[in-house]
Amino acid sequence: MSETGTATRTAVTERPATKAATRGRRGRPVGDREAQRTKLLRAGIKVIADEGYAGASLRKVAKQAGHTTGAITYYFADKEEMVGAIIEFMFDGFDSMLDSGDEVADHRKRLKRWVELNSNSDGWIAGFQLLARARHEPKFAAIYADRYSRYRERLAGILAKQQAAGDVRNDISPDILADLIGSIADGWTIMLPIEIERFAPERVDALIDAIIKLLQPPVAARKG
Amino acid sequence: MSETGTATRTAVTERPATKAATRGRRGRPVGDREAQRTKLLRAGIKVIADEGYAGASLRKVAKQAGHTTGAITYYFADKEEMVGAIIEFMFDGFDSMLDSGDEVADHRKRLKRWVELNSNSDGWIAGFQLLARARHEPKFAAIYADRYSRYRERLAGILAKQQAAGDVRNDISPDILADLIGSIADGWTIMLPIEIERFAPERVDALIDAIIKLLQPPVAARKG
Amino acid sequence: MSETGTATRTAVTERPATKAATRGRRGRPVGDREAQRTKLLRAGIKVIADEGYAGASLRKVAKQAGHTTGAITYYFADKEEMVGAIIEFMFDGFDSMLDSGDEVADHRKRLKRWVELNSNSDGWIAGFQLLARARHEPKFAAIYADRYSRYRERLAGILAKQQAAGDVRNDISPDILADLIGSIADGWTIMLPIEIERFAPERVDALIDAIIKLLQPPVAARKG
Amino acid sequence: MSETGTATRTAVTERPATKAATRGRRGRPVGDREAQRTKLLRAGIKVIADEGYAGASLRKVAKQAGHTTGAITYYFADKEEMVGAIIEFMFDGFDSMLDSGDEVADHRKRLKRWVELNSNSDGWIAGFQLLARARHEPKFAAIYADRYSRYRERLAGILAKQQAAGDVRNDISPDILADLIGSIADGWTIMLPIEIERFAPERVDALIDAIIKLLQPPVAARKG
DNA sequence: TATGAATGAGACTTCATTCAT
């Protein structure tokens, strides 16, 4: 509830089930506004993921949400506002990825999860589409920069702990390592939809093995 | 005629200004076809870099090149073909980057050059915009996939040689190493326009140092 | 709601002129959807009749109807759909022609009416323009084929009844007779706009007389 | 050689075979102009038949003829002139159809030939496409009216002879009969490309049988 | 609260035409 994004606050406020059926209800339906807004955001993510930013029109978003065109400009001042809301909304589900654990082996889990998300989740596909757009919309860029750096900081924290435990090489500072790992993940995001065969499960395993090997302390220094 | 790509042979053949005004003239024109085509490609790259794919209209490209809209569809069957040509054109300049040399120290040169390209050159900014689009245009995707894999192969070849010479660790296969380095570069491309401060010169140096360190053979195995 | 075709229920519902000027107004409009649609169809018929299919642009149709281009693609997915709707609409008015009666003398009425329609009504002039186009648009062709065959069947039914009553020769099957009469009518449609003098009233009478004479039972077999 | 159309006069003037090969010839190539013009006309007919009038662009015609766009406006002042020339050219091959003979049975031949021509010959398919256009181009209309009436006159002449011989009913004037038969043929032209199944060989035979039966003198009056 | 008719600008594309070469 202490989140930055407004979008999350709303998605939970589903109208209480005490209300009458949709037809024939009386009075002002409380909470509907936010629920509808969230519905539109989800529809927007789906459409951007499916058609790219250039191909995502408000009409398609409205249709996807089962609304009419007018509804969108009713809920959002204009397209830009809607897209901004979408980006915030997407990041709200993002942090969970780092909760995978602090063991070295958990790097594997995280990276695998990353590849999966990028293959299947509308959220991350749309996210990448909007990233391209962010270059031209400073507002979007700010959101991305903020959220990404937070992610790298947490990763650096984990790596620092692992270095202290002797599980990860300590001849490179943890924030640099975090940066490189993050970059690899970003690079995968870029190319995954284009070179799918490069990301066959066995190859992804090999790539992750290599990353973990690169993180290991030099032979002589290894613990045990 | 001995060039690799024809597209690179650019508009040096500008005619002397003995002609009427540039605007509005008809009939068989000055200059050769290839030069005009290249001019349009450069204009396209500029506009895509400035406005993103979604904002890059043929009108803008034509204007940027000092032509009318019709000229573009005269040189290219349609927008898709033009953009395809742009991608190819960008990669033509790209291949030269691998010619930087086979020494380990040359990895540094290449990576620095990469960051510079991504910071300053319209080419790679446009390239990333188109990459996002490639997800929805199989033809673009095919070009990217083809060119990228060629790049990685050459890089893997260099790394294999360096492994044989004992300059690079050989506990990870060269194609996996090439893949990871390429991914890092891709990841930089993605975030560079958004997190410029993350790519300050000193930090880039530190990142590259780290990559080279990661490539080194484990202490015990080092030559000399 | 008890209508056969909705398209026929036309723009009688014009609203009182209590509104601002027609041009430039926005928001929820006067009149009902069906009426506006019909208005556009009529405009389309007029333009096609005046300028031919090749010369009938959406712009012109919109202008004729007092709308902007966008309105047309609001009511019809694309030009093809609009033209398809026009053909259907024309045929809706067409079916009524067969209701002229079942007497032999009614063939005269019908054929005269046909010539009149082709001389004066935008409908059939447009119809012929579209017929030429149908060769290259299977969807149009399908509509024509369907409607024409329905027409011939009804005509054949009438002729069969007349044969049974001994009013029409029965040495030729009714569907063949219907086909030939229909073909004559089609032939007139084709040439009427080009050889107007060939279709002077007296000559049309003579042609129709001849058709009726051709339909008569051979002398010996005549009833009475 | 006493033809009206200029196009025929030219098609015969193929350059004498005494000329050298196309490459390396000297002097002004006599007759080439007309030969090239005819080549363009044929290409025009092909394209109009294939794509309809609306779809027939000068570019396509030029391409079909193996020329460049400019060639067409070199040979013809503009598109209208080219199309006018095409119509004249088409009719030049037309009269031959009436040369089928003067017997009653020859009506069958003629009508069958007509159906065949309309099914397979580019000439007549293009002819019908242009007919639709003629409504809006008085020049075209004049050509059609002239040529058609000439055709009907010849047909009436044949029928008059057959009436005199007692082979055809004489209770309807020959020009009216000729008009009706011509109309049927026109009607077939219109619908043939759209209702192909209606013109299966057996059915065409039945239709023609019926026409011949309609032409027969009433039973009591028949000769023999 | 939400609809949906309509706008008007602008997108891509095709075309007839022009004209230096």
Place this chain on the structure above:
DNA sequence: GATGAATGAAGTCTCATTCAT
């Protein structure tokens, strides 16, 4: 005699946005 680069208008269609209802 013929080419082909380029124009500029027009064509079809899509879109964000507005606003009466």
